[in-house]
Amino acid sequence: MKKYFFLLVFTMLSALATSQNSRAKEKIIKNFGATFEVNNPEIKTDTSSELKVIFDVSATSSDVNIINKNIVTAARFLNMHANVGMKLSQLKVAMTIHGAAWKDVLNDADYKKKFGVKNPNSQLIKELRNAGVDIIICGQTAMYRKIDRTVVMPEVQFALSAMTALLQYQNNGYRFIKF
DSSP states (O other), X not given: OHHHHHHHHHHHHHHHHHHHHHXXXXXXXXXXXXXXXXXXXXXXXXXXXXXXXXXXXXXXXXXXTSOOHHHHHHHHHHHHHHHTTOOGGGEEEEEEEOGGGGGGGBOHHHHHHHHSSOOTTHHHHHHHHXXXXXXXXXXXXXXXXXXXXTTBOTTEEEESOHHHHHHHHHHTTOEEEEO
């Protein structure tokens, strides 16, 4: 009888450990944003808080075939916090796109017309938007580059300027991170 009791306890503990391990490997953005586990950090993550962040992206890859690593940062942010047990509802993320990064929000057809290949950022941007990330193009950059909503991915929102969007989001409690 003791043997079965220990077997039952062992099985339950194994199941609990497995469920905790799988929780530690959660991904909000499934195909992008790989992260690393950090064991016993001195600065503990407050998993009960709400994190509101706005990333400012103005740089891009020099190779039109390569995804913009600065946009991937939003996926990493979401995934690493999910890995430590935070829920998507606790994570509010926005991103302004301007400067050289303007091309990264073009739809596939217009990107291909301009650069000869499909936009390597399109799937990432779709996944980010599906997770609730606000992706905002600077209206000033767009007008300077002569691009409008017809050539930009439908997941992207226009603002008067990146500066305006950054200020308004920060006024609403978002923290600024520049990439």
